[in-house]
Amino acid sequence: MENQFECPECGTVFEEGQTECLECGYKIRNYKLIAVLGYIFSFLFPIVGIFIGFYLHGKQQKNGKYVVVLSLVMLLIILLVPWASDINLNYYYSYN
Structure with a gap:
């Protein structure tokens, strides 16, 4: 069936x-194609992924919530990695 x-x-x-x-x-x-694009954009351009996720969530698609969460996690990673590496470099150069 x-x-x-x-x-x-x-x-x-x-x-x-x-x-x-x-x-x-x-x-x-x-909405399968839109969900796949949402996951791809979550990794490449998280802000676009957030918009796609909210669109899917508004259409009562369960993938919308996952796309939003993944986009937010990727956005945090993108924002925190340069900050964390800068702290490590400052620490290294302050003792050498």
Whole structure:
């Protein structure tokens, strides 16, 4: 049996691959590509990843939360690594 999903507008169950709900006409989107782009941008450009994550979260996609968290972690790493290496260099040069 194929994967079944529920329409976010009317609650009608539909099969994977349908492009719109047969009951209410809601356009069904595949957010998998957007989620993959969100993960990629989380590593490369975390601020863009945060926006993509909030977009997905607003569309009730569970990946949205993970993309936001990953983006925030990567942003912290990007901001803290140069700061931490600067502290280590200052410590090294102060004793030599």
